[in-house]
Amino acid sequence: MARSLRADAQANHERLLDVAARVFAREGADTSLKTIAAEAGVGIGTLYRRFPTREDLIEATYRNETTRLCESAPRLLERHPPVEAFEVWMESFVDYMLTKQGMSDALPAILATRDGLRLHSRQALGEAVGTLLAAGVAAGRLRSDSSASDVLMALGGITLISGHEHQRALASRLISLLLDGLAARPLPD
Template sequence: MRTDAQENQDRILEVAAAAFSRPGADTSLKAIAKEAGVGIGTLYRRFPTREDLVEATYRAETKRLARSASALLAKNPPLVALREWMTLFVTYMLTKQGMADTLPAILADHEGLRAHSRELLHTAVRELRDASVRAGAIRDDVPATDILMALGGITLISSHEQDGELADRLLDLLTSGLHP
């Protein structure tokens, strides 16, 4: 892909992720193209249907979140990196909620996509957890899977209550509960 085409695609996916995370999240493709600074034809060449855009956004956001673990660890103490990643996870989950009408069908049609996404996220949490355990910042008896499940629960509760501050408080509570 040409550099300018890749930049356009990246911008579209970034704008789509933000649009899908907004309340209501029924933003039109035309509005996404306009906000991304591209013509609607450019958007449709890359993503012929809304489902194509949702799938690409889901894939891109999952990869972005998973890759962020190493970057956070490179510039922060492990526990700080873990806590920052938890906040990113909540934002990621809110983006997925904006895709709620379309995403289940996509996941059903693309066998393995859900499992692949879970594995990417589990690997990221495990990396953060293991670094935090080695640093003596968290207990060693809590598996990465439990941390990921707790994050999912926090996201569901806070989104149901429509309270971002609740998510922060619950993330702080989870982090405190991980201390040795």
């Protein structure tokens, strides 16, 4: 059983992961770990105590960002109507993928060597999308013939296209089109 961290150590851990996500998205996986530590306001020794290798930090950042995104779905539904919650979540998904792209050189090797990490991430993301889709269907706002897998594939495509074009605003426009395509159709007379 893992030991729980002191409050200050836990805060440092979380801050390191938050900063790492931003820095990896901005500068890529080869960025200086000293830069991450400095931006997090901790010494490099603190970073290495928590994450002995660059790969450990990348994996922890990936896990943290995936968990954060997936856990946001039910909270968004508490604060927003289903379609609006889904749109906010999709925008967050694009940002998540941009962070992942920043780690893209190192992430495939990490995913290949960490048992079940890729599958776990896909399942968690599918469950989050499924939760949002089900809420939209129950409210009569989204099509009942849509699958979480199809939505994730579409979002992946949106992220690739907008990332390749370096146009974050393009992703938002394409998300709007995707939501229009997911909208419930009126029953024929």
